[in-house]
Amino acid sequence: xxxxxxxxxxxxxxxxxxxxxxxxxxxxxxxxxxxxxxxxxxxxxxxxxxxxxxxxxxxxxxxxxxxxxxxxxxxxxxxxxxxxxxxxxxxxxxxxxxxxxxxxx
Numbered sequence: 001x002x003x004x005x006x007x008x009x010x011x012x013x014x015x016x017x018x019x020x021x022x023x024x025x026x027x028x029x030x031x032x033x034x035x036x037x038x039x040x041x042x043x044x045x046x047x048x049x050x051x052x053x054x055x056x057x058x059x060x061x062x063x064x065x066x067x068x069x070x071x072x073x074x075x076x077x078x079x080x081x082x083x084x085x086x087x088x089x090x091x092x093x094x095x096x097x098x099x100x101x102x103x104x105x
Contacts, residue, residue: 002103008092009045017083017093018044020103028059037062039071041079045088058082 007017020042028038039062044055058079068074080090 002101004099004101006094006097007045008089009047009087010089011087012089013047013049015045015047015088017088018046022057024062026057026059028061039065039075041075041082043079043083043086043088045086054086056082056086 002018002020005017005019007015009015022040022042024037024039026038026040026042028036028040030036038059041058042055043058044053046053058075058081060075060078065071065074083090
């Protein structure tokens with residue numbers, strides 16, 4: 001699944017927030033270099049005002065997500081932390097303006 005949605009950075013800069021659900025196709029590694037199965041989301045904040053568009057991968061352990069009892073909520077919580085870390089204003093994400101697209105074509 002892939003989406004493009006209107007949003008703003010914390011400084012008020014309007015952006016298009018690009019999101020792709022990478023599922024578990026992207027390998028994840030812990031701080032010791034050990035591989036684990038993870039759900040992965042990819043985000044990029046796009047604006048013509050940026051010299052370089054900030055992007056981030058959000059990865060959560062599949063085992064931890066299942067153990068949480070609510071996999072979707074567990075992923076969203078981690079995604080929110082990642083988006084805040086690149087300066088996205090979470091309250092500005094316009095879910096009514098979402099455009100769904102095919103990331104491979």
